[in-house]
Each structure stands twice: as structure tokens, then as C-alpha cells.
Amino acid sequence: MSGETSNACANEKVAFITGITGQDGSYLAEFLIEKGYEVHGILRRSSSFNTGRIQHLYEKPACHSGGRMHLHYGDLTDTTCLISIISKVKPKEIYNLGAQSHVKVSFELSEYTAQVDALGTLRLLEAVRVARLEKQTKIYQASTSELYGKVVEIPQNEKTPFYPRSPYACAKLYGFWIVVNYREAYGMFACNGLLFNHESPRRGESFVTRKITRGVAKIQLGLLDCIELGNLDSKRDWGHAKDYVEAMWLMLQQEEPEDFVVAMGEAHSVREFVEKAFGHVGRRIEWRGSGVDETGHDASTGQLLVRVNPKYFRPTEVDLLLGDASKAQQKLGWSPKITFDQLVVDMVDSDLELMKKNPQA
Ligand code: NDP
Ligand code: GDR
Numbered sequence: 001m002s003g004e005t006s007n008a009c010a011n012e013k014v015a016f017i018t019g020i021t022g023q024d025g026s027y028l029a030e031f032l033i034e035k036g037y038e039v040h041g042i043l044r045r046s047s048s049f050n051t052g053r054i055q056h057l058y059e060k061p062a063c064h065s066g067g068r069m070h071l072h073y074g075d076l077t078d079t080t081c082l083i084s085i086i087s088k089v090k091p092k093e094i095y096n097l098g099a100q101s102h103v104k105v106s107f108e109l110s111e112y113t114a115q116v117d118a119l120g121t122l123r124l125l126e127a128v129r130v131a132r133l134e135k136q137t138k139i140y141q142a143s144t145s146e147l148y149g150k151v152v153e154i155p156q157n158e159k160t161p162f163y164p165r166s167p168y169a170c171a172k173l174y175g176f177w178i179v180v181n182y183r184e185a186y187g188m189f190a191c192n193g194l195l196f197n198h199e200s201p202r203r204g205e206s207f208v209t210r211k212i213t214r215g216v217a218k219i220q221l222g223l224l225d226c227i228e229l230g231n232l233d234s235k236r237d238w239g240h241a242k243d244y245v246e247a248m249w250l251m252l253q254q255e256e257p258e259d260f261v262v263a264m265g266e267a268h269s270v271r272e273f274v275e276k277a278f279g280h281v282g283r284r285i286e287w288r289g290s291g292v293d294e295t296g297h298d299a300s301t302g303q304l305l306v307r308v309n310p311k312y313f314r315p316t317e318v319d320l321l322l323g324d325a326s327k328a329q330q331k332l333g334w335s336p337k338i339t340f341d342q343l344v345v346d347m348v349d350s351d352l353e354l355m356k357k358n359p360q361a
Contacts, residue, residue: 013037016089018076018124019097023202024142026053028095028245033057033068035249040089042074042081042098053202076120082127090133093252095140096124099172102206103146104314106168113167118174125182125190134188138252141179143192144172145237145263145321155324157261158194165316180259189257193248196263196323199343200241201350208270209238209347216277217351219305223359226304230312232274232294235267235320240338240346250332263323264336274306276344281352 015032019025020041029039044050051058057069070089074081076098086094099117100106106113121141128137148156149165164170176192183190203210208229215227239262247262268276274296275285284299285306296306328334338346354361 012092014089014091015039015093015095016086016091017041017095017097018074018120019095019099019142020071021050021053022097022101023053023200023204023241024198024245024248025095025097026057026202027200027241028097028248029054029057029069031245031249037093038068038070040070040072040085040091042076042085043071044075045073076116076123079123079127082123083130086124086127086133086137087131090131091137093138093140094124094128095142095248096121096175097142099142100168102204103166103168103318104312106166106171107315110167114171114174117168117171118178121175122178125178125188128188129186134186137189138257139179139188139190140248140252141175141190141192142248143176143179143194143259144169145194145196145261145323146318147173147176147194148321149318151320154320155263155265155322157324158259158327165318166314169318176259183257189252191251191254191257192259193251194259194261194323195244195247196237196239196261196321198239198241198244199347201347201354202241203347209273210351212270212274212277213344213347213351214355216281216348217355220281220352221355221359223355227274227306228309228312229270229274229306230309230314231317232271232308233269233319234317235269235322237263237265237267237321237323238273238340238343239264239336240343243336243338247328247332247334250328250334254331258331260328260332261323261325262328262334263325264340265323265325266340267320267322268340273344276341277348278305280345280348 015037017025032039072085100113146169147162150163153160164173179190182188199209218224285296286299288295294308
């Protein structure tokens, strides 16, 4: 933990990441350090360690002792700390990835989600203004395909109208528009990345892809009987987080601030993800029943592997997300390197390795 002040002047490569301890923040920190940046991030106070995803960076002398990575206690609900850190660090680039990012949880924690995801974005923009950095600091806002919500048009691009379907998406809608407003009102270089779902072995355990790959690994090792899931029919455009953090950086390297969709351009159902993940360990799923009574079985042995549990259903669901990333491909020169099939394999293999080392994980 470091409260050290940056020695770098405003012209050097200095980045500030909110959400550095999360999936994307950890990959982005790696990516930026690799590019020679000094990276600062905020760390939330918690009763147990929450630095698991960046521990390897923190322990690397080149990143830490060499002054390449600095963590500051902070929170997007605390204006004073944001002003203080930003004034001190004077980042050239800010990546606002910090959020209560779980859609289902946002129905239970709706006000808190708005505090962090909506007002947190406003606090950050204001902190940049208070520090008088609005003309020199570029800002990336983690916007989301969840803004499209109820299907209005397929595929979804930068011009598709929004129809949010959760407190999370409504909070992120405010974040999107306040970024656009500050860009227009104060000439700030602020961009929204409309990123579709992206996953990895570092994905939080309660998101559906990771829940499935952990479940497959545990079942294979005899540590679990069956995976309980919610809506198997919803479709997502899933990519790999490693590819998506590059798009964030590219947005801030442009001459003009603009908003971009980042997606693979293919949609797969949750059911299909389950089939691919079990397929990778040599098991074919046979589906029986329908709706809340649907179950998935090993086609050879009949063993029950998947069961629907309505407790995982959402009050309002997003049925289909499919992105059109043509603008990012043309203007940023961005294209994904990791396919959907490779993503599934990466996650299952990683969870198998993890569970073998530590069955309690
Ligand atoms: P994670 O849930 O993995 O990480 C969220 C990060 O935000 C964590 O570092 C978390 O800290 C931090 N955080 C939570 N609450 C606060 C707070 N009050 N103040 C400061 N930081 C906070 O999310 P991802 O890495 O997957 O996503 C990154 C961002 O991108 C999020 O804003 C998400 O909404 C958005 N997004 C994600 C997509 C995806 O598919 N992954 C797609 C589109 C957008 P801690 O570790 O302490 O919990
Ligand atoms: P999402 O991701 O809501 O798209 O938000 P999540 O993995 O939670 O859900 C994807 C779809 O799977 C269905 N589903 C389940 N989901 C979870 N979590 N658990 C289950 O057991 C389950 N069973 C079925 C869901 O109903 C849904 O349709 C993610 C987050 O990263 C957001 O922060 C981000 O903005 C969006 O992706 C783009």
C-alpha cells in the first residue's frame, strides 16, 4: 500500500485507474505498465485482502519498488479522496472502471449502485475540474452494452437507442450522459466505451461464465454435484477481457474524444456456454424438461450436471446483446485476438488448475 506522490510531471505517462482490483483493472494495469506507464489505482478498504488480481504486479519489484504501481485508499463515494488523489497524481489518463458491476445485485442494492456507478462518475469528473486538469487529462468511462437492455435493434451500435433494464443499467446511463455532457460543456477529453460482456479466468465468481467454468472444474474433480443457474436462454456477445482493455487505451490515444462499441459481433446463449464448457472436458450435455424444470445431464451416464433455479432470475432480463464494433475496428484499428471458443477453454483450464491446487477455492 502506498500513498506515495508521483514524481512524474503531467506530460509523462501517468494513469489513474478506479477499479484496479477488478477483472478489467488488473489487465489494464498490466497492459499500461508494459507500455511504460506509472499506474495509480484506488483500493477500497475491506476486512480481508482484495488485491488478489494485482498481487503479482504489486510483488514485482519492477512494478512496485521501481515506482510503476501505486495504490491509494479511496472510494467513488468519497469526493474528498478523489480530489486529493487526482490533484496529487495529476494523471494524464483516467480510466473509470470502479463500479458495483453486478446486474442482479443492483436490484437489491439499487441506491448504492447509483451512488457508485452514476454519482461516482460525476464525482470523478468534478475532481478533475477542481484539480484544474480538464484540459490535460483524458478520461475513459466504463459504459456498457447493458444500456441497450430491451432489444430495440440488432446488432447494437453507437447509434442504437438505449433502454436500460436494471438499476445498474440506469446508473450507467447517467454515467454515459454525464461524460457526454462534460465533454460538450467543458471541452474535456472524455470517452465512453460501450463494452459488451468480456470475461477471463479473473472474472468474478458470481458472473455466469465463471460460475459455469468453476462448476465444470469442481464437478470434474468430484467437488460438486451440479451447477444451479438462472435463465439459460439469454444471449450475450462474449469476448476476452485482455482484448477489451486494449480498446480502452486506444480510445484515449485518439485526437478527438468519441464513444465506441467494443464487441465480438457474435451472440451465444448461456445454454451454449454450458455445452462448450462441459464439451471441453469431454462431456456432452443432454437437456431434459423445459423452463424452471429444465435440467442438463451427461449424455453418456445420465448424471445430473445442471439445474435451473429461479432464484437466479432477474425481475427484468436483457434477452439478447449483439454488438457491431465496426467503428472501433475502423477508427481505432481494434480487433479481438481471442475467439469465443478460446475464451471458454482458457477459463475452464484455468479453473481446473486452480481447483487442483486449492479445492476450497
Ligand atoms: P469488477 O466487478 O471485476 O470490478 C469492479 C471494480 O470496482 C473493483 O475493483 C471494485 O473494488 C471496484 N469498486 C466497487 N465499488 C467501488 C467503489 N464504491 N469505489 C471504488 N471502487 C469500487 O468489474 P469488471 O472489471 O468486470 O468491470 C470494470 C468496469 O467495466 C465496471 O465499471 C463494469 O460495470 C464495466 N463493464 C464491465 C463489463 C464486463 O463484461 N466485464 C462490460 C461493460 C462494462 P473491489 O475489488 O474492492 O470490489
Ligand atoms: P450481465 O452478466 O448481467 O450480462 O452483466 P452475468 O454474467 O451476470 O449474466 C449474463 C446472463 O446470464 C444469465 N444467467 C445468470 N447470471 C448469473 N450471474 N448467475 C447465474 O446463475 C445465471 N444464470 C443465467 C443472466 O440472467 C444474464 O442474462 C455483465 C457485467 O459485467 C456488467 O457489469 C456489464 O456491464 C455487462 O456484463 C455487459
